[in-house]
Amino acid sequence: MRRVTLVTLVALSLAVAWSAAAQNAATAEKDSGEPSAEPVIVPPVLQQATAAVYPARAQEEGISASVVLEIDIDAEGNVEGVSVLTPATPPGYGFDEAAQEAAFSFVFSPATENGVPIPVRITYRYDFTLSAPEEKKPVAEISAADRSGQKKVVNFEGVLKERGTRLPLAGVTVTIFRGEGSVAVGYEALTDAEGKFSFYNLEPGDWMVLAESDGYYPLRTSDTVEKGRKTTVEYFIERGEYNAYDVTVEGEQLRKEVSKTTLDIEVVEKVPGTFGDVLTVVQNLPGVARTGPAAGNIVVRGSSPEDTLIFIEGVNVPIIYHFGGLRSVVPLGMLDSLDFYPGNFSSSFGRATGGIVDVRLKRLAPLKVGGYLDVNLADSGAYLEVPIGKKAAVAGAFRRSYIDAILNAAVPASAGVNLITAPRYYDYQLLGTVRPNEHHELTAFFFGSDDELKILFDNPANLSPDLTTAEGSTSTSFYRTLLQYRFAPFDNFNNTLKVSAGRNEIYVGAGDQVYLDLDTYVAQVYDRAAIGLGRNVTLATGIDYLFTKADAAIKFPALAKEGEPGGKPDLDTVQFTSEKDSITNALGTFLELEARLFDRWTVVPGVRFDWFSRVGQSTLAPRFNTRVDVTDQWTAKAGVGAYHKEPSFDETAEVFGNPDLGLEKAMHYSAGFEFRPLPFLTLDVTGFFKTMDDLVSRTDATTVRDGQTVPLNYVNGGEGRVVGLEVLLRHDLANNFTGWLSYTFSKAQRRDYGSSEWRNFDYDQPHILTLLGTYNLPRNWSIGFRFRVVSGSPTTPREGSVYSVDDAQYEPVFGKPNSVRLPVFHQLDVRLDKRWVFENWMLTAYMDVQNLYNSPNVTGYAYNYDSSQKRPRQGLPLLPIIGIKGEF
Amino acid sequence: MKQTWMTALLMTALGLSACAEDFESFNTVSRLRVLAVQLDPPDVAPGEQAVATALVAGGTGDVTYEWSWCPLTAGSVNGYECLVTQEEFATALAFAGTGASLPAFDLGTDPQALFDYQMDGAALQALCALALQQQAPAFVALPSCDDRFVATLMLTVRDDEDEVTAVKELPLLFSADTGRNGNPSIGAVTFFNEAGIALEEITRSERVDVFADVPLTASESFIPAATNEVPDPVETREILFMTWFVTAGELAFTRTGYIDGETAFEDIQDNSWKVDDGDEATLYLVLQDERGGVVWKQIDVQVEGRP
Structure with a gap:
């Protein structure tokens, strides 16, 4: 007899090979965050299935086959899309088409996350077989009460939890049985949302217990039921992979950007060479140039680092890294994901002409008290999250470095330096969320950071005759309070209000000789409202206001800007200025339409108005992005937009810069396509062109200000142009592997004021190739690698020197700016992780080895005292870092 | 602006300044x-x-x-x-x-x-x-x-x-x-062995302490020019620094200095020297004040002992 069997799916956790036997329950993909904060995801359940038509020729020839489908299910349980993940073998009989056609008519109950319906993507295997399936002998009766009619007395109950995380497991079948053959008896129970299950009226004696769930090792144990007593148990089953990205929620909104990459924190954590730092991983994406170790810069599509803004949940912070790049100031535990826009970003972002990095906070919804302790060679940090009822939760974290202790021990007495406060940093965060119902969500986030370094020189003259003080110090501290309220009263309307306030205190200096002392109060208000105008049109609008009040005392020499030789600052050019209660305002408003036409074409026209009080200028910036789904696999995209930013603070300061400067401008153009040949494989190719005008550029001219002739310092006279092509081949987790290949070709140039020649931008790197991947091994091992090949950055050669008698040192004479290149950079980093899962907690140990084959990469040149000799200055040597992390 | 100086401070603290390469x-x-x-x-x-x-x-x-x-x-x-x-x-x-x-x-x-x-x-x-x-x-x-x-x-x-x-x-x-500036002066230069005994010659491969007798008057008092930071400057002593050059051997310090209120005056006078090669060597001391005053002293010494 011909029979078509629907065998289920295995979600992307198909990857877990051992689970081949456990393919009887539909499993939805779910969003996993940190294991300790995993939301309750209830998978979709197939409510209505239509049998596929068995291909006639295959039937005649007696051929069976299986097709693995990928099914997109919307938040209402309807099938939105079906694609073939693994085609039938042999091909050509029409199995794939038949399976697809049948799947389109399936109806599911929607998947839910914490009770809220969500769209998901599942993997579904459709078996075509000509033989009747083996009848499964029932070993269980779903309802034990049916068999006797006697009063139900629960005498065996328990709770099923995930081993290591203690998370309750819902919807898992627990089977209890005993006997063999004709005397075999068994019962099944499903765990509820709290992982609880119960059996009643069990006969006294020993019972075997089996609990199986997709993605978990099966639990096999035995327990005893005693007459007249209730047996209470607690079972733990171990997940096959505690790698949280083994399943992924595809619940994202309509894609509207031309260039956007989202990184989940779990992906970030295991990227080799980054020490799990979310922002460092950005440097491996297309369009991002390589900067030096501990540089802490993000150089996007040929724009200067200050042209790219980095937000933490929309809040501007003065530093994102401790000590210029060692660690970012918010630990991974607090974060959910990161959105990176290398260009053509939406109207909702402003005051930037490069790119946008928006780090998003974890959506706090812990089911239990949990946290972690992370110990490594640089610092130690702790994180704790606590649920408060079912609608609120709080989390806190603290981290402190101990580089100071290491350096104090490592710096020899002969170094002539006393580290009064060796490099020391700490940061702290407190996050709270209240969700009274699905319409309201209030989040409060308080976070701050403090970095400090103080040095006392034994013999300042020995270090530099310029030093007229024996001490140097730097400190940066800031805090921010963010209140965020999301209001979504209707399906077609939502509003997000963010209000933040805080203070930055920055000091760097050497005694009274040179210093920069800034004390700034910052307040920010951001509101975005979106209203659906019909099924396919959304109108978004909002305001974006930034207020600063600063006290500043600055005594500094002229410092090298982009394109200028980075020689030693000339202390003869030191100038002083001080300002008190200097207030600046920046106000932005935006309007953006998102329209989906013909179910294939997305157009996003937008406009942004900005007013900047510091330069006294306002702008209107139109932007337009579009995407066309040419087929299910191919998407074409393009964008164009105008962008503006203010000059930096020092550039508009009266003494150091030119207070009459105006805004810098950029135009972004990009076009490309995305190709998704397989559900887990995406090819994204984007060409881009960017022009920059009115760039702040150095000038020799003088001007008369307040009756005095003073240097003009800067004018808006520079230009820039960048052209390039980005390729990203991304492999989401499948077959235990995730990773990407990123390649960028670009040419970034600048033309300074008064010059007729284009020169290379400081970070012009024509070729940037990054190959990165992580492979999950059995028993919670994983191994990752990152290989990079990058063109050398431009550098300015030295052509000689002049001996400055008064300074008792040689001053280099520089050649043409950025006219030579450093050698090609290449490096391989690897990382090995192992996780041990205990009943109530987990321990992870990792080893991150940078520069595995000790590539002698040149980061610049060191010169002898008169610049007559040079030697390459090498970057990081082979550097292994180990760490451990305990989670509960 | 800030990052440049932070990096410089950090590099200095870590002893990673450019001079650390194996140049002369x-x-x-x-x-x-x-x-x-x-x-x-x-x-x-x-x-x-x-x-x-x-x-x-x-x-x-x-x-x-x-x-x-x-x-x-x-x-x-x-x-x-x-x-x-x-x-x-x-x-x-x-x-x-x-x-x-x-x-x-x-x-x-x-x-x-x-x-x-x-x-x-x-x-x-x-x-x-x-x-x-x-x-x-x-x-x-x-x-x-x-x-x-x-x-x-x-x-x-x-x-x-x-x-x-x-x-x-x-x-x-x-x-x-x-207010005029004068060139500073350097007195006698003396070499001492570990026992504190003055030496006429120095011994090969043995470190000797070098003492340059710089009078306190080398650091003149003066009133710096007024600036917008310090509109009413007060009298202060000149910063001095001494650069030590040799034709052979290795010195403990490239420079020594005196900064009024920050370092002891004696610090500018002391250094140590070790010569491994040659039969004679020359020590040049160049003393400078912060206002452009300069003086120098040249000492030629015999180096005794087996090469």
Whole structure:
């Protein structure tokens, strides 16, 4: 007899090979965050299935086959899309088409996350077989009460939890049985949302217990039921992979950007060479140039680092890294994901002409008290999250470095330096969320950071005759309070209000000789409202206001800007200025339409108005992005937009810069396509062109200000142009592997004021190739690698020197700016992780080895005292870092 | 701005400064070097002459001198290129009035150069104001024109193999009444062994302490120029630093210094030296104050002991 069997799916956790036997329950993909904060995801359940038509020729020839489908299910349980993940073998009989056609008519109950319906993507295997399936002998009766009619007395109950995380497991079948053959008896129970299950009226004696769930090792144990007593148990089953990205929620909104990459924190954590730092991983994406170790810069599509803004949940912070790049100031535990826009970003972002990095906070919804302790060679940090009822939760974290202790021990007495406060940093965060119902969500986030370094020189003259003080110090501290309220009263309307306030205190200096002392109060208000105008049109609008009040005392020499030789600052050019209660305002408003036409074409026209009080200028910036789904696999995209930013603070300061400067401008153009040949494989190719005008550029001219002739310092006279092509081949987790290949070709140039020649931008790197991947091994091992090949950055050669008698040192004479290149950079980093899962907690140990084959990469040149000799200055040597992390 | 300095501080703390590479030390004189240039007096008042003398060491064969000066240079980044031609300066002098006389930019090829400042201070001040109108390249501090005009003295020396250019500030005071600076002085230089016994010769491969008798008066008291940061400056002592050069061996410090209120005066006087090669060696001490005063001392020593 011909029979078509629907065998289920295995979600992307198909990857877990051992689970081949456990393919009887539909499993939805779910969003996993940190294991300790995993939301309750209830998978979709197939409510209505239509049998596929068995291909006639295959039937005649007696051929069976299986097709693995990928099914997109919307938040209402309807099938939105079906694609073939693994085609039938042999091909050509029409199995794939038949399976697809049948799947389109399936109806599911929607998947839910914490009770809220969500769209998901599942993997579904459709078996075509000509033989009747083996009848499964029932070993269980779903309802034990049916068999006797006697009063139900629960005498065996328990709770099923995930081993290591203690998370309750819902919807898992627990089977209890005993006997063999004709005397075999068994019962099944499903765990509820709290992982609880119960059996009643069990006969006294020993019972075997089996609990199986997709993605978990099966639990096999035995327990005893005693007459007249209730047996209470607690079972733990171990997940096959505690790698949280083994399943992924595809619940994202309509894609509207031309260039956007989202990184989940779990992906970030295991990227080799980054020490799990979310922002460092950005440097491996297309369009991002390589900067030096501990540089802490993000150089996007040929724009200067200050042209790219980095937000933490929309809040501007003065530093994102401790000590210029060692660690970012918010630990991974607090974060959910990161959105990176290398260009053509939406109207909702402003005051930037490069790119946008928006780090998003974890959506706090812990089911239990949990946290972690992370110990490594640089610092130690702790994180704790606590649920408060079912609608609120709080989390806190603290981290402190101990580089100071290491350096104090490592710096020899002969170094002539006393580290009064060796490099020391700490940061702290407190996050709270209240969700009274699905319409309201209030989040409060308080976070701050403090970095400090103080040095006392034994013999300042020995270090530099310029030093007229024996001490140097730097400190940066800031805090921010963010209140965020999301209001979504209707399906077609939502509003997000963010209000933040805080203070930055920055000091760097050497005694009274040179210093920069800034004390700034910052307040920010951001509101975005979106209203659906019909099924396919959304109108978004909002305001974006930034207020600063600063006290500043600055005594500094002229410092090298982009394109200028980075020689030693000339202390003869030191100038002083001080300002008190200097207030600046920046106000932005935006309007953006998102329209989906013909179910294939997305157009996003937008406009942004900005007013900047510091330069006294306002702008209107139109932007337009579009995407066309040419087929299910191919998407074409393009964008164009105008962008503006203010000059930096020092550039508009009266003494150091030119207070009459105006805004810098950029135009972004990009076009490309995305190709998704397989559900887990995406090819994204984007060409881009960017022009920059009115760039702040150095000038020799003088001007008369307040009756005095003073240097003009800067004018808006520079230009820039960048052209390039980005390729990203991304492999989401499948077959235990995730990773990407990123390649960028670009040419970034600048033309300074008064010059007729284009020169290379400081970070012009024509070729940037990054190959990165992580492979999950059995028993919670994983191994990752990152290989990079990058063109050398431009550098300015030295052509000689002049001996400055008064300074008792040689001053280099520089050649043409950025006219030579450093050698090609290449490096391989690897990382090995192992996780041990205990009943109530987990321990992870990792080893991150940078520069595995000790590539002698040149980061610049060191010169002898008169610049007559040079030697390459090498970057990081082979550097292994180990760490451990305990989670509960 | 901040990051640059933070990085510099961190690098310094970690001992990663550029000098750490295995280059020959700055204070080892193995080829032609200009170690110091002294102006006497170190600042020149109207009607005075200043004599410029150079401490040149390490040359081979005939060493030639080429002195010049320039009223406004393009700064260190641009190799101290002179931004004013002789003709332009002559025009400027004519603007200053008859009787104004400053030397031609070319100051000759003798081991010493003479700078003859025969000009009214007020006229020079007017010229200084004119210089302010000039376009100055990046990193070039325009003259302050408060009580002096700081020109640049330049010396290029050549031997059979090398050419070295040195620059020094040439302060031209507008009035002789301005607080004057004097060149500092160095007393006796003594070598001691570990036991504290003074030595006539030094022993090969043994570290010896070197004591340079610098009188406290080398650090003169003066009132710095007023600035917008410190509009009413108070009297302070000059910062001193001494650069130690040797023809052989290795010194504990390249420089020593004295900063009033920050370091002890004795710190400038002490160093140690160890010579491993050669039968004789020379120690050059160059003492400088922060206002351009310079003096030096040269000590030739015999090195005893088996090579």
